[in-house]
């Protein structure tokens with residue numbers, strides 16, 4: 001066991017982690033953050049995607065202990081039921097999920113994309129989400145949702161939104 005401090009969704013968390021314990025296990029089992037999902041466990045599906053300092057990271061293979069001092073954002077850090085992030089709202093509005101298992105990872109990859117590219121083309125979106133697999137085949141709706149969210153985020157000043165982590 002090792003002591004570790006991580007900033008997770010805006011809060012400094014003091015954690016005890018096993019050597020080599022993946023961040024995903026710490027988030028889900030230790031902190032009860034069930035947004036990031038366990039899919040393949042092999043860095044191949046993207047279901048476990050979170051952001052580390054704003055960049056997508058596969059939480060299933062990265063040891064938590066290697067992330068000391070980094071800022072981690074999970075789906076729970078984006079918005080709430082009462083005040084969803086524009087991406088969360090857009091995925092609802094476009095009904096961009098069937099089973100929804102892939103959706104948290106999709107949204108986190110999309111968040112990183114929109115933070116660096118506020119007006120992405122379809123091709124930009126396809127590249128950004130190439131590592132996020134959807135077995136249900138909702139890709140067209142996912143692209144529409146991301147474009148809808150991008151439009152909302154361009155039109156709405158960031159200071160007027162909560163959940164803009």
Ligand code: FES
Nearest residue numbers: 039040041046060
């Ligand atoms: S569960 Fe991490 S990439 Fe599949």
Ligand code: FES
Nearest residue numbers: 098100134135136
């Ligand atoms: S909605 Fe089922 S895996 Fe994507």
